[in-house]
Amino acid sequence: MSARLATVLAAIDAANAADPTTERDGATERPAALLYGERMSAETARLFPDASEHLRIAARGQHIERWRMPRASYPEGRAGYLAWRTAQAASHAERVGGMMAAAGYDAPDIDAVARLLRKEGIKRNPEMQRLEDVICFVFLRWYFADFAVQHDQEAVLRIVAKTARKMSAEARDRALAEFGDLPADLAEAIRG
Incomplete structure (x- = not known):
């Protein structure tokens, strides 16, 4: 460094x-x-x-x-x-x-x-896409569980689907592999 x-x-x-x-x-x-x-x-x-x-x-x-x-x-x-x-x-x-x-x-x-x-250039700038993938993984790993218990299932599915749309295809695949214990509806929302 x-x-x-x-x-x-x-x-x-x-x-x-x-x-x-x-x-x-x-x-x-x-x-x-x-x-x-x-x-x-x-x-x-x-x-x-x-x-x-x-x-x-x-x-x-x-x-x-x-x-x-x-x-x-x-x-x-x-x-x-x-x-x-x-x-x-x-x-x-x-x-x-x-x-x-x-x-x-x-x-x-x-x-x-x-x-x-x-957040300029998401889906166009590879560095921006990498940052967005990191943001999504941090949310899923550290903040999603608390978020999910505070909102109804429909809101949770909507937010997961929005999060997944921000991710690269590689990040979505990796999220599905790493968070393999997701309920089927949440996994489907990540698949997009």
């Missing part, structure tokens, strides 16, 4: 360590954003051991300081959700870009990561 990559990842972790929301990680409570970033990095390394520095930075910074812009600060409904998500992505890109500049990255590198964080 290059020194500047290590510097950026440490800066992201330091920012996310301030998250007032905690999540259980084994026997301890940890800042939720910090834990999410670590899970994103671990899943990136597992799925894509050859991941570029751009992808590794974008994965770690995916939800940097997300708590600073609560969903409740935007209107209810789909339009409000999309506006919030767009604002979050722009904020993440700007924050991580500043960290990259401070670590010595140049403008093209910063722009490449910013495009990933803003």
Whole structure:
């Protein structure tokens, strides 16, 4: 790992360590954003051991300081959700870009990561698709079970189908192999 990559990842972790929301990680409570970033990095390394520095930075910074812009600060409904998500992505890109500049990255590198964080080019940009695959795997591995018990079966199937549409065909196949104990309707939703 290059020194500047290590510097950026440490800066992201330091920012996310301030998250007032905690999540259980084994026997301890940890800042939720910090834990999410670590899970994103671990899943990136597992799925894509050859991941570029751009992808590794974008994965770690995916939800940097997300708590600073609560969903409740935007209107209810789909339009409000999309506006919030767009604002979050722009904020993440700007924050991580500043960290990259401070670590010595140049403008093209910063722009490449910013495009990933803003989700530009899904299904067209292989790096963006890899990031989306990682996001989906992190959701399925770490957050799906809690999500599923809080929503009715129809909503769960709809969200799983939306998640699967974001994934590459290879990632969907891998998810079916790794999460082989899924009920048949959920497995079908992942198959698409």
